[in-house]
Amino acid sequence: MRKSGVxxxxxxxxxxxxxxxxxxxxCAVGQTEEFxxxxxxxxxxxxxxxxxxxxxxxxxxxxxxESPWTMMFxxxxxxxxxxxxxxxxxxxRWRFALERRGMKVSCSKTEYMCVNEREGSGTVRxxxxxxxxxxxxxxxxxxxxxxxxxxxxxxxxxxxxxNGWRKVSGVLCDRKISAxxxxxxxxxxxxxxxxxxxxxxxxxxx
Numbered sequence: 070m071r072k073s074g075v076x077x078x079x080x081x082x083x084x085x086x087x088x089x090x091x092x093x094x095x096c097a098v099g100q101t102e103e104f105x106x107x108x109x110x111x112x113x114x115x116x117x118x119x120x121x122x123x124x125x126x127x128x129x130x131x132x133x134x135e136s137p138w139t140m141m142f143x144x145x146x147x148x149x150x151x152x153x154x155x156x157x158x159x160x161x162r163w164r165f166a167l168e169r170r171g172m173k174v175s176c177s178k179t180e181y182m183c184v185n186e187r188e189g190s191g192t193v194r195x196x197x198x199x200x201x202x203x204x205x206x207x208x209x210x211x212x213x214x215x216x217x218x219x220x221x222x223x224x225x226x227x228x229x230x231x232n233g234w235r236k237v238s239g240v241l242c243d244r245k246i247s248a249x250x251x252x253x254x255x256x257x258x259x260x261x262x263x264x265x266x267x268x269x270x271x272x273x274x275x
Contacts, residue, residue, distance in 0.1 A: 073123050083120070124170055132162050142209055153191055156181060160195050182206055182215050211266035219270050230263030 070080045090106040121143075129141060139159075140147040146163065150156040164174045174195065180203045181193045193200040205214040212222050234241065237258050241251050 070120075070123055072127055075123075083116070086116075128166050128170065132159075132166050140208070145208065147208055153183075153193055156193050157195070160193070160200075164195065176200065180206055182213070184215050184217070209266070223267065223270065226263050226265065226267055229265070230259055233259040233262040 070083065071077070087106075091103050092106050093103050094101045125141065125144070129139070133139065139149065148156065148159045148163070150159055160174065160179075167173055176195050176198045179195060180201045182203050182205070192202070204216075205212055207213075212225070214221075237254050240246055240254050
């Protein structure tokens with residue numbers, strides 16, 4: 070928070086909230102004994118996403134490199150590298166930076182995808198553990214494939230558009246509702262669902 074320019078008085082308030090915190094777990098059969106909270110953020114607190122964003126912002130500044138780039142959304146991170154060795158090196162840098170702040174990279178949730186046939190053999194390892202290789206992965210609702218094929222993604226977007234249309238068909242097909250209102254509903258519900266993530270897809274005759 071200090072590195073981000075947050076006033077010292079607010080830093081101390083947040084410290085007071087988290088230092089020597091204790092809690093209990095309540096369930097159907099009763100309540101546990103009180104125990105100390107040593108890691109994590111307060112669940113449900115409006116402040117927690119802000120604190121997490123500050124930590125990730127500072128962390129990304131430390132490990133950020135020139136392109137190939139790193140894409141981040143909350144705790145989902147995509148590392149783009151030019152070689153298998155560079156992937157392992159970048160993974161190790163992220164692992165070290167995260168562990169310094171009490172977080173860790175989950176190897177079971179980490180996957181890698183190769184888009185170069187010459188790099189098709191071999192494995193990627195994280196702390197000696199082999200990382201799962203995939204032919205496609207989903208990021209922010211869009212599916213990226215190793216062969217560059219995007220036909221299935223386009224079909225999925227078309228289906229999403231039709232699903233959006235069905236949700237508001239009562240409005241769009243009502244002759245009593247003006248074209249202006251119908252246009253607003255279409256631009257709000259149908260079109261975003263249909264075009265999401267397709268900004269960089271090249272057009273074909275089909």
